[in-house]
Amino acid sequence: QVITGGHYDVDCRLEDPDGIVLYKEMKKQYDSFTFTASRNGTYKFCFSNEFSTFTHKTVYFDFQVGEDPPLFPSENRATALTQMESACVSIHEALKSVIDYQTHFRLREAQGRSRAEDLNTRVAYWSIGEAIILLVVSIGQVFLLKSFFSDKRTTTTRVAS
Numbered sequence: 001q002v003i004t005g006g007h008y009d010v011d012c013r014l015e016d017p018d019g020i021v022l023y024k025e026m027k028k029q030y031d032s033f034t035f036t037a038s039r040n041g042t043y044k045f046c047f048s049n050e051f052s053t054f055t056h057k058t059v060y061f062d063f064q065v066g067e068d069p070p071l072f073p074s075e076n077r078a079t080a081l082t083q084m085e086s087a088c089v090s091i092h093e094a095l096k097s098v099i100d101y102q103t104h105f106r107l108r109e110a111q112g113r114s115r116a117e118d119l120n121t122r123v124a125y126w127s128i129g130e131a132i133i134l135l136v137v138s139i140g141q142v143f144l145l146k147s148f149f150s151d152k153r154t155t156t157t158r159v160a161s
Contacts, residue, residue, distance in 0.1 A: 001030040001107055004114040005057030011048035017041025027051070058114075060107055068096075 002008040014023040014033065017040075023033045037043065047059050071085075071092050081089065 001060045003058040003060055003107055003110050006049075006055035008057075010057055010059055011050070012045065013048070014043065014045045016043055058110075060110075062103070 002010050008029045009027040011026050012023070012028065012031070013021060013025075015021055016038070022035060022043075025031055045061075049055075049057055071089055
């Protein structure tokens with residue numbers, strides 16, 4: 001998910017160890033991709049911002065590798081779960097969804113913070129500009145009023161006859 005920058009979109013590409021492209025998307029704000037690795041090796045992913053070179057972007061990504069270990073070591077048994085065990089499993093699933101919601105809201109908070117800081121910077125520059133303009137105008141008014149009340153020397157010339 002793109003958190004800050006531009007129109008909140010970015011290109012993404014995922015390659016396997018042989019260089020085969022597994023995933024490629026252009027100008028996406030948010031996406032999810034699930035796959036099972038077919039072989040061992042180094043998988044490469046690349047986030048590109050070449051269509052928007054003037055804006056820097058912050059991207060959040062999350063890897064979930066493998067399956068969760070079983071909650072109970074004897075979970076693969078043929079008998080039914082006890083009421084306590086089934087309650088633990090449902091609580092565990094609910095807590096995993098809570099983690100997903102917390103991540104989502106943390107990302108939204110980071111976006112809001114970034115926008116607020118940008119707005120704060122713009123307001124500060126605007127205020128400094130207004131203060132400078134106000135200072136220039138007030139100094140100009142002082143000189144203008146001073147010119148109204150100052151004595152103007154008149155020079156007289158005598159014409160000889």
